[in-house]
Amino acid sequence: MIGTVLAWCFLLLFSAYTAAAIASFAPPVDRWMRRQRLGAATLRSVLPFWGLFAQRFGMFDLDLSYRRLRGPLDGARAHPEPEAWLPLTDNRWRWWCWLWRPGQRADQASQILAYRLISGGAAANRDMRGDPAYQRITAVVRRTTSRQTAAGHEMSPSGDYVVFRLALSRGYWTTVPTQTIFVSAPEPAGVGRPARPGLEARHGR
Amino acid sequence: MDAELFLGESTVATTFSLAARVAGVALLVTGLELAAGLPGLARWRRPGLPVGRRWITAHQILATALGLLGGWFVVDPRVCLNGGGLVALLVVGYLMVALQPLGDGADVMLVIVLAGLGVLSLVPSPALSRWAAWLVAVNVCVAYWWSGVAKLRIRAWRHGRQIALAVNSPRFGSPWVAWRFLNHAKFTQLTAWGVMTLEVSCPVFFVLGGWPLLAWAFCAVLMHVGVALIMGLGRFLWAFGAGLLSLVAVRSMV
Numbered sequence: 427m428i429g430t431v432l433a434w435c436f437l438l439l440f441s442a443y444t445a446a447a448i449a450s451f452a453p454p455v456d457r458w459m460r461r462q463r464l465g466a467a468t469l470r471s472v473l474p475f476w477g478l479f480a481q482r483f484g485m486f487d488l489d490l491s492y493r494r495l496r497g498p499l500d501g502a503r504a505h506p507e508p509e510a511w512l513p514l515t516d517n518r519w520r521w522w523c524w525l526w527r528p529g530q531r532a533d534q535a536s537q538i539l540a541y542r543l544i545s546g547g548a549a550a551n552r553d554m555r556g557d558p559a560y561q562r563i564t565a566v567v568r569r570t571t572s573r574q575t576a577a578g579h580e581m582s583p584s585g586d587y588v589v590f591r592l593a594l595s596r597g598y599w600t601t602v603p604t605q606t607i608f609v610s611a612p613e614p615a616g617v618g619r620p621a622r623p624g625l626e627a628r629h630g631r
Numbered sequence: 632m633d634a635e636l637f638l639g640e641s642t643v644a645t646t647f648s649l650a651a652r653v654a655g656v657a658l659l660v661t662g663l664e665l666a667a668g669l670p671g672l673a674r675w676r677r678p679g680l681p682v683g684r685r686w687i688t689a690h691q692i693l694a695t696a697l698g699l700l701g702g703w704f705v706v707d708p709r710v711c712l713n714g715g716g717l718v719a720l721l722v723v724g725y726l727m728v729a730l731q732p733l734g735d736g737a738d739v740m741l742v743i744v745l746a747g748l749g750v751l752s753l754v755p756s757p758a759l760s761r762w763a764a765w766l767v768a769v770n771v772c773v774a775y776w777w778s779g780v781a782k783l784r785i786r787a788w789r790h791g792r793q794i795a796l797a798v799n800s801p802r803f804g805s806p807w808v809a810w811r812f813l814n815h816a817k818f819t820q821l822t823a824w825g826v827m828t829l830e831v832s833c834p835v836f837f838v839l840g841g842w843p844l845l846a847w848a849f850c851a852v853l854m855h856v857g858v859a860l861i862m863g864l865g866r867f868l869w870a871f872g873a874g875l876l877s878l879v880a881v882r883s884m885v
Contacts, residue, residue, distance in 0.1 A: 429714050433753030436717055437763055440746045444766050447773055474739040476774050477781030480788060487800055515671070518801050523863025526660075528668030530864075533802065534735060535675040565678040597799030598806040599813055 447473060487595045488540035489604070490514040492567040495587040495612055511591065514566065539563050540592055548592060548608040555611060563590055564613050571615050587612035646880035647748065647764075650873045651711035654744050655704025657869035658719055661741065662698025664866070665726060666691045672730055690729065697722045716749025736774075737866040743770045744873045761884065768881035771874040772834045775851070779830025788827065791820030803862040829854060840882045848875045 449455045450473060459470035491511045517533035542559035546552070554560040567588045592608040665672075669691050673682040700719050704711040711719070720742055727734035734742075747767030751760050787793040795812040798804030804812075812819045829850055836847035852872060859868040 429753045430755055432717060433714070433750040436720075436746055436750050437754060437759065437766075440750070440763065440766050444769055444773075447770065451777075474736070476736065476777035479736060479778040480781035480785055480793075519804055519863050521805075524859040524865040524868075526664065527863055527865065528664045529671065530664070531668055531730070531735075532671045532675055535672070561678065562675075566674050569674040569682060595801065597796070598801065598804075598809045599799055 443473070487597065488537055488544070489593045489595050490536050490540055490563065490590060491593065492570065492588055492590040494571055494615060495589060508589075514563075514570065514590065536566075543592060543608065553611075554608070560610065564588070564610065568613070568615060586615040588615045589613070643880050643883045646876055646883060647712065647751065648708040650744065650876035650880060651708035651716070651748050652705050653869055653876060654711060654716070654741065654748065654873035655701045655706075655708070657737070657741050657866060657873060658701025658704065658723070658745075659698045660701075660866055660869060661723065661738070662694045662696070662701055665694035665730075666698065669694065669730075676730065690726070693722065694726060697726070711745075711748055713752050714749060716745040716747075716751075717753070718749075720745040720749055735866075737864070737870040740771075740774060740867075740870040740874050743767060743774075744870065744877055747877060764877070764881045764884065767874070767877045768837065771878045772837055774871075774874070775830045775833035779827050779833075782823075782827045783831065788823055791816065791823040794823050794826075795819050798861060803864075805861075808861050826854060837878060837882060840885065844879060844882055848879055851875055 446459075450459055450470065456470065459473070460468050462469035464472060491513045493511045494509045496507045496509065515529060515533040515536045517527075517529045539559045539562055543554065543557065543563065546554060546557040546559060548554055548557075548560075567590050571586075571588055589612050590610045591606050593604050593606045595604045596602045669687050673687050673690075676682055697719065700715065700722075704715065704719070723734070723738060723742055723745070727738055744767060747763050747770075750763045754760055754763065782788040782793075785793065787796070795809070798812050799809040812822075829847070832847065833851075836844045852868075852875060855868040855871050859865045
């Protein structure tokens with residue numbers, strides 16, 4: 427009985443979804459769906475957009491990496507020790523990827539956020555600290571550099587800062603080297619701490 | 632209602648069973664990949680959402696259970712057809728929403744196939760079962776057709792350049808394959824047009840049915856095998872493979 431009721435519900439939902447997917451081909455319906463808000467998202471963004479397989483935005487080549495700045499950072503007088511740049515995700519193609527690729531989803535998230543960062547004006551040397559994508563990436567970097575305590579809380583060494591950068595890679599075969607298009611402002615490494623006032627965003631190459 | 636009441640011992644039943652098995656493989660890979668990738672993936676959740684060790688462990692257990700359920704579908708596809716598909720759909724849906732970001736195209740296709748196969752034997756009449764099966768077929772056609780049309784609209788795809796750029800990326804191709812695509816423009820353009828024609832023509836071959844549809848489905852499987860081997864997108868092969876088998880099964884019902 428419960429199974430039948432569930433099946434009915436799913437069938438109705440499935441029918442509604444299919445009707446909406448077909449109707450969204452019509453431009454007026456598509457526009458209407460883009461206007462309807464479902465919380466932070468739109469009705470259109472909830473429906474899977476198969477056109478993404480065309481990769482018209484060329485999201486293949488955006489690399490996010492980060493590094494920690496150890497020591498105090500106090501205006502022009504400070505000389506923090508920068509560590510080496512580390513990739514935020516590791517999703518390089520390997521021969522077994524056709525069978526097993528657990529890093530794919532995190533990398534997908536990094537590509538989408540990196541694209542949003544560019545769309546928000548990262549390549550045009552704007553101050554990006556108010557940008558949601560910037561804040562999401564900063565949060566990821568903080569979580570990456572944090573250590574977890576036995577109780578499950580995240581801890582970061584006090585006084586350290588993190589910086590992330592966005593680079594455009596041209597692939598295996600190219601004469602153009604990888605180009606850094608955005609470097610974030612130094613952000614406190616601690617999870618959830620507010621950005622330190624007075625630190626200007628450093629944009630550039 | 633048992634799956635065999637609707638499906639019987641026919642070619643259609645065998646094809647749907649095969650689709651359920653392939654969907655099981657997709658679930659197995661999805662679940663185990665999620666379980667392994669969760670510690671890294673949890674970092675990408677929105678600020679403020681929990682990413683603690685307990686949260687990760689609980690979701691790793693759920694993802695592993697999903698993978699095992701997929702393994703069960705592979706061994707006994709009737710479990711999927713008798714409602715197990717709906718349970719799997721709910722878990723996949725929850726994980727995709729909970730993990731933020733939402734899933735990719737392979738997840739969407741998997742959800743579509745599971746929705747269709749899951750309700751197939753649970754609805755009270757064969758007419759409704761047929762309706763569910765047709766919904767899967769329509770969605771598979773839409774997925775291919777829309778992907779093809781979206782590519783056709785882009786000049787880089789029409790010139791073949793987009794494929795070469797994609798496989799030249801360290802994420803989606805090996806240097807060996809990238810060199811071949813970049814070095815042979817005609818071959819690359821031919822491949823691009825092959826992919827676009829294949830995708831756009833899905834509804835046409837579905838209407839034709841019979842051997843033309845089987846030949847088209849075989850070519851589509853070859854394309855997905857190529858995408859899996861060259862670009863490393865294996866989950867798409869299993870999820871769309873299950874969709875293609877469902878498509879063939881629905882056409883055989885007519």
